[in-house]
Amino acid sequence: xxxxxxxxxxxxxxxxxxxxxxxxxxxxxxxxxxxxxxxxxxxxxxxxxxxxxxxxxxxxxxxxxxxxxxxxxxxxxxxxxxxxxxxxxxxxxxxxxxxxxxxxxxxxxxxxxxxxxxxxxxxxxxxxxxxxxxxxxxxxxxxxxxxxxxxxxxxxxxxxxxxxxxxxxxxxxxxxxxxxxxxxxxxxxxxxxxxxxxxxxxxxxxxxxxxxxxxxxxxxxxxxxxxxxxxxxxxxxxxxxxxxxxxxxxxxxxxxxxxxxxxxxxxxxxxxxxxxxxxxxxxxxxxxxxxxxxxxxxxxxxxxxxxxxxxxxxxxxxxxxxxxxxxxxxxxxxxxxxxxxxxxxxxxxxxxxxxxxxxxxxxxxxxxxxxxxxxxxxxxxxxxxxxxxxxxxxxxxxxxxxxxxxxxxxxxxxxxxxxxxx
RNA sequence: GGAGAGGUGGCUGAGUGGCUUAAAGCGCUCCCCUGCUAAGGGAGUAUACCGUCAACACGGUAUCGAGGGUUCGAAUCCCUCCCUCUCCGCCA
Numbered sequence: 001x002x003x004x005x006x007x008x009x010x011x012x013x014x015x016x017x018x019x020x021x022x023x024x025x026x027x028x029x030x031x032x033x034x035x036x037x038x039x040x041x042x043x044x045x046x047x048x049x050x051x052x053x054x055x056x057x058x059x060x061x062x063x064x065x066x067x068x069x070x071x072x073x074x075x076x077x078x079x080x081x082x083x084x085x086x087x088x089x090x091x092x093x094x095x096x097x098x099x100x101x102x103x104x105x106x107x108x109x110x111x112x113x114x115x116x117x118x119x120x121x122x123x124x125x126x127x128x129x130x131x132x133x134x135x136x137x138x139x140x141x142x143x144x145x146x147x148x149x150x151x152x153x154x155x156x157x158x159x160x161x162x163x164x165x166x167x168x169x170x171x172x173x174x175x176x177x178x179x180x181x182x183x184x185x186x187x188x189x190x191x192x193x194x195x196x197x198x199x200x201x202x203x204x205x206x207x208x209x210x211x212x213x214x215x216x217x218x219x220x221x222x223x224x225x226x227x228x229x230x231x232x233x234x235x236x237x238x239x240x241x242x243x244x245x246x247x248x249x250x251x252x253x254x255x256x257x258x259x260x261x262x263x264x265x266x267x268x269x270x271x272x273x274x275x276x277x278x279x280x281x282x283x284x285x286x287x288x289x290x291x292x293x294x295x296x297x298x299x300x301x302x303x304x305x306x307x308x309x310x311x312x313x314x315x316x317x318x319x320x321x322x323x324x325x326x327x328x329x330x331x332x333x334x335x336x337x338x339x340x341x342x343x344x345x346x347x348x349x350x351x352x353x354x355x356x357x358x359x360x361x362x363x364x365x366x367x368x369x370x371x372x373x374x375x376x377x378x379x380x381x382x383x384x385x386x387x388x389x390x391x392x393x394x395x396x397x398x399x400x401x402x403x404x405x406x407x408x409x410x411x412x413x414x415x416x417x418x419x420x421x422x
Numbered sequence: 423g424g425a426g427a428g429g430u431g432g433c434u435g436a437g438u439g440g441c442u443u444a445a446a447g448c449g450c451u452c453c454c455c456u457g458c459u460a461a462g463g464g465a466g467u468a469u470a471c472c473g474u475c476a477a478c479a480c481g482g483u484a485u486c487g488a489g490g491g492u493u494c495g496a497a498u499c500c501c502u503c504c505c506u507c508u509c510c511g512c513c514a
Contacts, residue, residue, distance in 0.1 A: 040473090043472050047483045047484090050483060050484085053494080053495085054495085057494055058495080061441085062441085064440065065441065076495095077494090078494085376470095
């Protein structure tokens with residue numbers, strides 16, 4: 001959610017942001033300003049009437065205390081009429097407030113000036129390339145490798161839950177657990193606090209990080225208990241401090257959290273969902289930061305470098321994309337995607353997405369800190385995957401496979417797995 | 423899930439319809455006093471929104487778990503919900 005005062009002062013900028021993010025109709029900006037204008041007029045009117053009514057109620061109290069009942073009765077008559085009037089205007093006031101807030105929630109975050117303007121993924125900028133991509137023709141895609149060894153059981157996953165809910169068996173289950181531990185350890189070493197978070201969240205939390213109203217369809221819903229299965233640890237972790245005012249000394253807050261993630265992924269098909277490429281349930285280690293506004297872009301670069309460092313340590317070639325305005329999503333102001341090279345499929349797979357939300361999420365959830373002047377200020381929130389598991393597993397299986405079918409264990413994981421081959 | 427008791431500023435805690443502008447204490451900030459590991463005095467100390475102002479500030483409104491209701495007036499009375507504690511039940 002943007003600051004209404006910002007929208008008032010930067011109408012054209014906000015309209016451009018909406019267009020650049022791929023929405024043609026920008027009338028929401030004009031609408032919200034008009035509704036806000038009427039709301040503010042109404043607030044003044046109603047506050048004035050409430051003031052009058054409060055003053056009179058106090059007089060009545062005084063007179064009653066002195067036993068002057070008749071004089072009190074006269075004023076009660078006056079205020080009864082006033083009360084009716086206040087009630088009428090209050091209804092209009094609440095309606096305007098609701099309209100204003102609904103409209104505000106429909107306005108996307110404004111992209112940072114360093115973000116390329118573009119419509120589709122073709123307009124994303126390749127920010128960085130690391131490693132030499134492997135084009136060996138004998139390399140098999142990971143679904144062949146896991147089938148040969150019985151490492152992932154898709155069929156039984158379908159039986160038990162449905163498509164997109166595989167079982168990991170034996171060595172790959174172990175590999176995945178090793179990666180989770182490795183990722184968490186790396187973050188903890190860099191000062192992130194490890195968190196274990198709820199996997200089900202309430203509606204306020206889903207709204208706080210912007211899944212509602214924008215991306216409602218991505219989530220699994222448990223209607224009976226009014227809960228949502230988290231699509232990413234971003235949701236519980238960013239909401240951890242919702243509604244709080246943090247002390248200046250307490251920020252930056254840095255959290256690392258492993259969770260499974262559930263996504264409905266409606267409308268996916270074909271090679272995109274083959275094997276482990278896209279699942280309804282997958283594991284992810286997530287990094288979340290809450291920082292002072294003046295540091296958020298510096299912190300975004302640190303976040304990106306941290307995620308890149310994990311792929312480098314695993315010796316997996318990757319590229320980093322700077323997402324263009326049209327491909328970056330509703331809530332972000334700047335976003336990098338990390339894509340690992342999948343040598344068995346000869347394609348890039350997204351394994352991390354590092355974003356700065358500036359104050360967009362924090363304003364919704366009223367997450368603030370007290371600055372040097374003792375004034376409250378909205379913090380900036382960031383998050384990034386570090387990293388998403390199944391695609392890293394795929395890349396490892398494909399990159400570390402040998403011609404005889406064996407798969408080597410990456411050096412940094414040997415301590416967790418205790419042998420040289422899976 | 424059942425029964426009972428509760429939810430009040432950063433914390434403790436008083437407050438059964440109007441002299442409450444939420445007492446008092448603790449903590450914190452600033453000032454004053456004080457030649458010695460101490461103590462005393464004074465002032466201040468929530469959040470959001472609206473308005474005035476160049477700014478410092480000032481005025482108004484709302485908020486005593488949340489949302490409704492009764493009333494001229496609600497922390498206080500009524501209804502619904504949420505949460506905490508105690509006991510029982512269930513349970514890894």
